[in-house]
Amino acid sequence: MSEREKRDLIVMKFLHYFITERNYSPVVVHGIQNEIWLENMDEEIRIVRIVMGYIHNKEQLEFDNFKVNRLTRQIKLKTFTFKMKTLSLYLDVNENVELVDTKNNYKVNAKNEKTLKKSKNINQYFKDMPDKLIFTEEGARLYAKINNDILRKNMDESEKLNDLFRPKKPVVTNLLLALITALMVLMYVLGNGSTDTNTLYDFGGLVKDGSPVRLVTSIFLHVGLLHFILNFWALRILGSQTENFYGHVKTLIIFLFSGIVGNLLSMLLMPENVISAGASGAIFGLMGAVLYFAINQRTYMGEALKNDILPVIIANLLLGFFISGINMYAHLGGIIAGMIIASGLGIKYKTSKFERVNGVIASVILVVVLTFLVYFN
Numbered sequence: 001m002s003e004r005e006k007r008d009l010i011v012m013k014f015l016h017y018f019i020t021e022r023n024y025s026p027v028v029v030h031g032i033q034n035e036i037w038l039e040n041m042d043e044e045i046r047i048v049r050i051v052m053g054y055i056h057n058k059e060q061l062e063f064d065n066f067k068v069n070r071l072t073r074q075i076k077l078k079t080f081t082f083k084m085k086t087l088s089l090y091l092d093v094n095e096n097v098e099l100v101d102t103k104n105n106y107k108v109n110a111k112n113e114k115t116l117k118k119s120k121n122i123n124q125y126f127k128d129m130p131d132k133l134i135f136t137e138e139g140a141r142l143y144a145k146i147n148n149d150i151l152r153k154n155m156d157e158s159e160k161l162n163d164l165f166r167p168k169k170p171v172v173t174n175l176l177l178a179l180i181t182a183l184m185v186l187m188y189v190l191g192n193g194s195t196d197t198n199t200l201y202d203f204g205g206l207v208k209d210g211s212p213v214r215l216v217t218s219i220f221l222h223v224g225l226l227h228f229i230l231n232f233w234a235l236r237i238l239g240s241q242t243e244n245f246y247g248h249v250k251t252l253i254i255f256l257f258s259g260i261v262g263n264l265l266s267m268l269l270m271p272e273n274v275i276s277a278g279a280s281g282a283i284f285g286l287m288g289a290v291l292y293f294a295i296n297q298r299t300y301m302g303e304a305l306k307n308d309i310l311p312v313i314i315a316n317l318l319l320g321f322f323i324s325g326i327n328m329y330a331h332l333g334g335i336i337a338g339m340i341i342a343s344g345l346g347i348k349y350k351t352s353k354f355e356r357v358n359g360v361i362a363s364v365i366l367v368v369v370l371t372f373l374v375y376f377n
Contacts, residue, residue, distance in 0.1 A: 007052065007091055009142075010112065011036070013133045014050050014089060016146045020153045021132055024048060025299070029071055037071075041079060041299055045106070045125050047072060047086040054092045061097055064088075068105055079302040080295070087121060160349045161300070165244070172248045173239030176255065177232060180220050180279060184228050187221070195224050197275055206263050206276040212375070215267075219259035221277035231279045238286040245293045250345045251286075257363065258285015258337040264370035265333035281330030281337075287313050288338025296347055340366060 015036070018024040024038035027047070034053035039046055049068070055061050072084050089110035090099065099107035106121045116122050117130045137145050183203065184194060191199030201207065204217025222228035243251045262281020270276060291313060294305040301309075317331060343351065344359025351359075 006112075010091065010110070010133075011050055011052065012143065012146045013135075014110070016149055017126075017129055017132045018048055020149050021128075022126070023157075025157070027075070029075075032067075032071070039075070039299065041081065045085045045087045046081065047075065047084060049086065049088040050110075051088055051090045052092065054094075055090055055097055056094045058097060061099070065102055065105060072104075077302075077306075079298045080305045081298065081302075087125065164297075164348055165300075168244050168247070170240040170243045172252045172255075173236065173243055176220075176239060176252075176279075177235060180222065180228070180232065180235075183220050184222060194222055194228065200275050200277055206266060206270075208267055208270055208272055208274070210267070215260045215263045216256070218263060218277045219256070219279050219282050222279070223277055227278060231283060234283050235279060235286075238283055238290065242286045242289050245347070246289065246342070246345065247348075253345060254285055254289045254338055254341055255279075255282045257341045257367075258282045258288065258334040259330075261285075261337035261366060261370065262327075262330035262332075262334035264367070264374055266327055266329040267374045268370065269329050270327070276327050276330070278327065278330070280327060281334035284316070284331045284334035285338030285341070287316070288335040288340075289342040291335075292339045292342040293347055296350055337363075337366065 015038075018038050018040075019026075022040060022043065024040040024043070027037040027039045029035075029037045034051070036050040036052075038048045038050075051064070055064065068086055068088065072086055076082065076084050083104065085104045085106065087106045087108065089108050091110055093099065093109055093111070099109055101107055101121070106125075108119045108121050109115045110119075113130055113133050116133075122129055135142050135145065187194045187196075187199050187203055191202060193199060200221060200223065203221055204214050205221055206214050206218035222231060239251065239255070242254060246254065259279065259282030262284065263276075266276055266281070287309075291305075291309055294301040294309050298305055313335065317328075317335075319326070340359060340362050342359070344356055344361075344363050346356040346359070
């Protein structure tokens with residue numbers, strides 16, 4: 001086997017390992033040659049480079065460092081990632097060139113499987129890699145196995161992404177919209193309108209030291225037509241988006257949990273003789289859940305996270321501080337609750353059992369602590 005064939009084979013083995021065993025995905029990086037870039041935002045080493053070009057002196061290695069730092073900065077901006085460790089696998093390095101690690105940029109002489117076993121970086125981050133590069137197949141059968149495994153893995157990942165991002169009918173969102181609309185109408189038909197304090201109270205508005213039932217009923221009431229229209233519009237957009245990402249049942253849980261937590265915080269901090277109502281806390285919970293989803297899927301939603309999701313959340317929170325009559329406690333409580341319960345419910349194909357358990361525990365602690373402070377302190 002020629003040197004070129006040996007190099008091509010080890011490249012294929014590397015791709016097989018990182019794609020099928022460690023769930024890395026190829027990255028399209030413009031302006032590079034003789035390199036393959038792979039990324040996995042869930043690994044400690046988030047970028048792996050397979051470098052096939054010849055590194056013949058120290059100066060060329062320094063330029064390579066500069067290039068890696070520049071390109072990883074671009075990827076960090078795109079994926080909204082603050083820290084990014086890169087591992088470079090060099091297949092052809094002059095024996096007089098010393099591969100020295102720099103900050104967040106680790107290097108390995110990957111000429112063959114034997115050199116990998118001696119690498120401290122491989123032993124620290126990818127200890128199973130040398131053994132995973134050993135195959136019983138040889139020749140054409142080995143190439144066929146590697147190609148088929150990679151193709152099957154890519155097809156599985158593509159199907160998961162299609163399922164995750166496929167538009168779903170917003171059943172729960174439509175039901176919630178119908179409920180808040182019906183209650184808005186009933187407050188005018190059976191009471192004195194949505195701005196009347198007695199009517200709000202009779203329909204279940206939130207008051208300090210009030211019944212726990214009001215934690216739920218007040219979510220579906222609104223004070224005035226403008227309040228109703230704004231929340232209707234926000235719920236229609238965010239509810240549909242949340243159902244796309246989490247499904248129907250999880251969306252309902254996020255909505256109710258966030259609304260209740262927002263109301264608990266409101267009851268704890270709101271003054272006496274004030275009545276509060278609205279789905280704002282629950283809607284901010286949906287924002288928190290979408291934010292959690294975008295952070296965990298930032299490889300695909302990095303631009304949306306940076307340009308759309310975060311600016312909208314920040315703008316809405318800031319508006320609450322400058323416009324009188326807005327229950328900021330419900331907003332803050334809702335968005336925090338939305339992120340926590342979203343981690344407990346988990347993202348399909350993404351969130352680990354450990355993360356879900358921690359999210360559920362954190363959600364229970366949050367509700368128990370707030371309930372104690374509101375009703376028993």
